[in-house]
Amino acid sequence: METDIERQAPARPALSRPPRDGRRLMRILVVEDDAETARFIAKGLQEAGHVADVVTDGRQGLVRAVGEDYDAAIVDRMLPGLDGLSVVETLRGTGKDLPVLFLSAMGSVEDRVQGLRRGGDDYLTKPFAFSELLARLEVLLRRRGGEGVETVLRTGDLEMDLLARRVKRAGQAIELQPREFRLLEYLMRHAGQVVTRTMLLESVWGYHFDPQTNVIDVHISRLRQKIDRGFEPALLQTVRGTGYVLRVPD
Amino acid sequence: MSSVSPTDPPQTSLLRSRIFRLTLIYLCLFSAVVLGLVGFIYWSATASVTRQIDKTIDAEIRGLAEQYRERGTVGLIQVIQQRVGAAGATPGLYLLTDRNLAPLAGNLSRWPDVAPDPDGWVTFPLEFPESEGGGLNFGRGRVFELSGGLYLLVGHDVRERTRIAAMIRETLAWGLLAIIGLSLVGGLLMSRSLLRRIDRVNATSRDIMAGDLSQRVPVTGRGDEFDQLAGNLNAMLDRIERLLAGMKQVSDNIAHDLRSPLTRLRSRLEVTLMERHDEAAYREAIERTIAEADGLLKTFNALLSIARAESGAPRQGFAPVDLAAVVRDVAELYEPLAEERGLTLGLGEIAPLTIVGDRHLLFQGLVNLLDNAIKFSPAGGQIALSLTRSGDRACLAVADGGAGIPEAARAQVRDRFVRLESSRSTPGSGLGLSLVAAVARLHDGVLRLEDNAPGLRAALLLPLGKRSALVESAAAASRAAVRPEQDRPSPDYCGTKPAAGSKPLAGV
Numbered sequence: 001m002e003t004d005i006e007r008q009a010p011a012r013p014a015l016s017r018p019p020r021d022g023r024r025l026m027r028i029l030v031v032e033d034d035a036e037t038a039r040f041i042a043k044g045l046q047e048a049g050h051v052a053d054v055v056t057d058g059r060q061g062l063v064r065a066v067g068e069d070y071d072a073a074i075v076d077r078m079l080p081g082l083d084g085l086s087v088v089e090t091l092r093g094t095g096k097d098l099p100v101l102f103l104s105a106m107g108s109v110e111d112r113v114q115g116l117r118r119g120g121d122d123y124l125t126k127p128f129a130f131s132e133l134l135a136r137l138e139v140l141l142r143r144r145g146g147e148g149v150e151t152v153l154r155t156g157d158l159e160m161d162l163l164a165r166r167v168k169r170a171g172q173a174i175e176l177q178p179r180e181f182r183l184l185e186y187l188m189r190h191a192g193q194v195v196t197r198t199m200l201l202e203s204v205w206g207y208h209f210d211p212q213t214n215v216i217d218v219h220i221s222r223l224r225q226k227i228d229r230g231f232e233p234a235l236l237q238t239v240r241g242t243g244y245v246l247r248v249p250d
Numbered sequence: 251m252s253s254v255s256p257t258d259p260p261q262t263s264l265l266r267s268r269i270f271r272l273t274l275i276y277l278c279l280f281s282a283v284v285l286g287l288v289g290f291i292y293w294s295a296t297a298s299v300t301r302q303i304d305k306t307i308d309a310e311i312r313g314l315a316e317q318y319r320e321r322g323t324v325g326l327i328q329v330i331q332q333r334v335g336a337a338g339a340t341p342g343l344y345l346l347t348d349r350n351l352a353p354l355a356g357n358l359s360r361w362p363d364v365a366p367d368p369d370g371w372v373t374f375p376l377e378f379p380e381s382e383g384g385g386l387n388f389g390r391g392r393v394f395e396l397s398g399g400l401y402l403l404v405g406h407d408v409r410e411r412t413r414i415a416a417m418i419r420e421t422l423a424w425g426l427l428a429i430i431g432l433s434l435v436g437g438l439l440m441s442r443s444l445l446r447r448i449d450r451v452n453a454t455s456r457d458i459m460a461g462d463l464s465q466r467v468p469v470t471g472r473g474d475e476f477d478q479l480a481g482n483l484n485a486m487l488d489r490i491e492r493l494l495a496g497m498k499q500v501s502d503n504i505a506h507d508l509r510s511p512l513t514r515l516r517s518r519l520e521v522t523l524m525e526r527h528d529e530a531a532y533r534e535a536i537e538r539t540i541a542e543a544d545g546l547l548k549t550f551n552a553l554l555s556i557a558r559a560e561s562g563a564p565r566q567g568f569a570p571v572d573l574a575a576v577v578r579d580v581a582e583l584y585e586p587l588a589e590e591r592g593l594t595l596g597l598g599e600i601a602p603l604t605i606v607g608d609r610h611l612l613f614q615g616l617v618n619l620l621d622n623a624i625k626f627s628p629a630g631g632q633i634a635l636s637l638t639r640s641g642d643r644a645c646l647a648v649a650d651g652g653a654g655i656p657e658a659a660r661a662q663v664r665d666r667f668v669r670l671e672s673s674r675s676t677p678g679s680g681l682g683l684s685l686v687a688a689v690a691r692l693h694d695g696v697l698r699l700e701d702n703a704p705g706l707r708a709a710l711l712l713p714l715g716k717r718s719a720l721v722e723s724a725a726a727a728s729r730a731a732v733r734p735e736q737d738r739p740s741p742d743y744c745g746t747k748p749a750a751g752s753k754p755l756a757g758v
Contacts, residue, residue, distance in 0.1 A: 108558060109610050110567045127547050129540075179582060205583060209614040210551055212621040212682060218586040241537065 026050040026071040026141055031061030031087065032103065033079050037126075041074060041103075044130045045137075058082030065091050070098055072140055074133070077104035077115065085118045092119040099140040103128070109208060131242035135194040142193060153188040156235055156248040158227060160188055169231050179204070180223050187236070187246040196243035220244055269444050273437030277430065284429055288422040295418060299411045300390075304371075307392050310342070311404045318396055326396075327355040343376075343389050343405035351401060358389075358403065366393045376407055387412065447476050451483065463491050508546065515542050552681040555614070559688035564608045571609045573644055573712075574600050577637045580616045584624070592629040598636030603644040606715045607693045612646075615689035618682040619648040619708045626652035626706070643695065644714055649707040686710065 028045055032038040033056045042052035053070075055061040058079035065073055065087070073091075077084040088100050100122075102115040107125030115123045122136050153160040157170045165181060167174045176184065183204050187195065197216045202208055220236065228234045233249050310333075318326040330344045334357045345356035353360060362374035369392075376389040391405020450468055457465040466487060467480040522535040558564060581597055588595040616635075623633045627650045634649045683697070686708070690697040695712035 107554070108564065108567075109608065110564070113567070127550075129544070205579065207579070207613045208610045209617060210548065210555070211617060213587060213624070215583055215587050218590050219583075222586050241540065 027069070028052050028137070029061065029065055029068075029070045029073040030054045031058065031065075031073065031079060031084065032056065032076045034076070037076075040130070041133070044134065048134055056080070058084065058087050062087045062090055065098060066094050066096060072099040072101065072137060074101050074103055074137070075120075077102060077106055077111075085115065088119040101133070101137055101140060103133070112208070129196075129242075131194070131239075132196045132198065135196050135199065135243060138193045139190055139195070139199070142190070153185065153191075155188050155191040155246055156233075157231070158188070158235055160185060167227070169227055174226050176223075176226060180219070180226070183219060183223055184227065184246075187244065190246075192245065192247045194239050194243055194245045199243070267441055267445050270437060270441040273433070273441060277433040277437060280433065281426060281430060284426060285422075288418070288425065292415065292418045292422065296411060296415050299414055300408075303390060303406045303408065303411070307390070307404050307406060311392055311394050311402070314402060314404060315394065315396070318402075323354075323398060323400065326400075326402075330355040343391055343403070343407060345403040347401045347403075349399040349401070354400070356403070361401070361403070362389075370394060372403075372405075378407075451480065454483075458487065463487065463494065508549065511542060511546055515539055515546075518542075549681065552685055555611075556681065556685050556688045559611060559685065559692045562692060564611060564692060568606050568608060570604050571607045571612055573603045573605060573612070573637055573646065576609065576613050576616065577635055577646065580613060580620060581635050584617070584620050588624055588633060591624060591627075592631075593624060593627050594632045596632060596634045598634050598638075598647075600637045601639050601644075603637060603639060603714060605644055605693065605712050607712070608689075611689045611692065615686045615710060616646060616648070618686050619710070622682055622708070623648050623650035623652065623706070626650065628652060631705075639714070640711065642714055643711045646710040646712065647707055648709075649702045649705065651702065651705040683708075 026049075028050050030038055030041050030045075030052050032041065032054065035056070038054045038056065042054050045052040053064065053068075055064055056079075059081035061073075061075065061079070062082060064070075075084040075087055079087070082090075084102060084104070088102075091098065091100070100120050102120040102123045103126060104111065104115065104123070105126045112123045112125075121140050124133055124136060151161065151163050153162065159168045160181075161167075162185070167176055167181070167184065183200065186200065186204050197211075197214065200216050201211070220238075224234070224236045228236055235246050235248065237245050237247070237249070239245055314326060314329060317329045321328075327346060330346055333342060334344055334355070336342075343356075343358055345358040345361065346354045347361055348354055351361040362372060364372055364374045366372035371390070371392055373388055373390045376387050378387065387407055387409055389405045389407045391403050394402040394404070396402055447470075454465050454467045466484045469477050469480045469484070471477065518535060518539060522532065527535070577597070577600055581595060585595050620633070620635070627633060631651045633651075634647075636645075636647045636649075638645045638647070683699075687697045690710050690712070693712045695710060698709045698711060700707045700709065
């Protein structure tokens with residue numbers, strides 16, 4: 001890389017491909033010192049309809065994050081100049097609540113806890129699948145939408161009453177086990193966004209681990225049986241190679 | 251002392267050795283004490299002899315004064331002459347003089363020049379005639395003034411005292427010499443024998459530093475502190491050797507097990523590139539490649555997890571873990587999968603146990619055991635999960651009715667990448683049980699694989715901390731009131747057979 005700052009997505013091509021779901025274009029700051037990884041992330045984000053600015057140095061990253069208006073930042077932990085943790089901590093110190101996703105090779109539970117405690121919103125361990133990164137990033141981008149205020153979640157004709165803990169589809173009550181309820185709640189809160197299996201394990205089951213079998217798939221298919229069987233259209237869809245999405249098909 | 255480095259000479263010099271120096275210091279202290287003791291004996295012996303002499307002189311003076319009173323000057327002279335005559339055999343000294351100190355009788359040639367002390371005691375040089383062996387000595391005596399203006403001196407020569415003193419001095423000198431000599435020889439021998447043993451340890455260390463890790467410090471079998479040191483060093487070396495062997499095994503296995511999928515991946519990409527394809531075919535090839543890469547990453551992640559667990563690093567984040575909740579969560583997560591495969595997942599006894607540990611790793615460990623059980627159970631089989639207390643340990647057991655693992659292969663499967671030939675057709679990295687074993691070791695526990703007749707019972711035995719033991723003791727007390735003693739699981743056997751005592755998970 002010739003310069004430490006490289007604008008990966010000039011205004012021209014970013015608009016040539018409209019963002020998915022017709023959402024507005026997101027500007028994302030990528031602070032990553034490995035040129036190859038940075039290029040790959042920027043390319044992927046561009047494909048997904050976002051604009052990515054790549055910075056390879058921690059200090060530069062902090063300057064850009066504070067001075068410019070980004071929708072989210074992806075920050076590596078080990079950076080030249082200033083390490084990722086300090087970048088985010090300082091950023092939070094300035095009062096900026098820009099969503100930050102840590103991307104790091106340091107993947108132990110303690111490392112994750114440290115990253116989240118110091119101001120990160122999510123933590124992804126290298127090596128990672130880009131689909132996982134994108135899914136998590138989009139959840140972060142949407143999180144600003146005032147989560148937790150609603151008492152009723154709706155996706156199409158599926159309705160979840162969070163207070164009464166009741167689920168209805170097309171006015172018809174659906175009986176769910178507690179875990180199925182939480183699984184559906186998570187999917188509904190992130191309706192329209194791809195959620196990965198790891199995200200579900202972390203958020204719904206609360207364990208960070210690596211299943212040998214696709215144990216989540218069975219839970220999803222059980223849930224699908226209850227919410228989609230006998231109804232049209234099917235809301236709970238599988239995204240091949242990545243995870244699931246709950247949405248009303250176009 | 252210079253610092254020990256591999257370049258030091260192989261033999262530690264005796265004179266530079268710490269032991270020899272300590273021996274010398276001890277020797278000096280000991281000699282000083284002996285010297286003081288013998289000096290005291292010398293002093294008290296000579297003092298005692300002196301007192302004896304003084305008493306004798308006193309008695310004689312009193313005797314002679316009596317004679318003078320009764321028989322006058324002439325009688326006194328006679329008695330003195332008698333005594334002098336006999337004094338050849340005794341060390342007695344007598345001298346009677348007139349008021350001008352001119353000798354009247356006695357065996358001294360003249361009155362001594364030395365002035366007596368206020369009590370009349372006087373010590374004076376004495377020259378013996380050739381007939382009595384000659385030589386110079388000292389005499390000790392008492393001066394007495396008689397009523398007629400005469401002077402009387404009665405004394406003793408102190409040859410006896412000098413002789414005793416000389417004897418004591420001589421004994422002391424020889425004794426000290428003997429002590430120093432013996433201690434030196436003893437110290438040398440002791441130092442040499444200790445040095446030899448230390449040198450053996452040093453020699454072994456140097457061999458090991460030179461690269462021969464199979465060397466061990468010799469143990470004499472005497473059970474002394476050197477044997478303990480040697481034993482500890484050897485145990486440490488055994489552990490290091492095992493770790494190194496393990497690492498070598500791991501790298502060999504990585505090379506072996508990852509080379510084939512990597513090769514496959516590479517050749518698939520190469521072939522795809524060579525052939526002319528439409529976009530769909532490219533897409534399919536790429537998707538298969540990604541899937542394969544994901545598999546590789548999974549294997550790497552498993553290896554990383556094992557390495558981390560074995561390094562003990564997760565101990566820093568240890569916190570109390572409700573094992574019963576972990577077991578229930580695992581059961582809840584896997585029950586649909588088991589059901590889909592036509593298996594019954596049952597919960598046996600779930601004791602309310604808490605240990606201090608890593609919740610995520612314990613969950614992962616249990617998941618791996620359950621994954622295995624599900625993988626190897628025939629359709630219609632039963633799997634039982636249980637959490638029991640076995641002595642001062644918690645026992646997390648997963649029992650299945652599958653093919654099991656032959657007795658001889660049980661230790662082997664806990665090693666990394668070992669997959670029994672019969673399981674080669676089923677997917678998996680072969681790291682599952684290795685990770686469970688590493689998690690068990692991280693929590694100071696063990697992974698035990700037992701015959702479930704038929705099938706396998708994998709039990710994670712984890713020591714309960716003091717804190718959890720307290721929590722548990724109340725529960726145990728209440729349970730004991732209900733359950734007869736013999737119904738308790740024996741420490742050797744834990745876990746529940748699927749056939750007995752487990753109920754299917756209802757409504758999860």
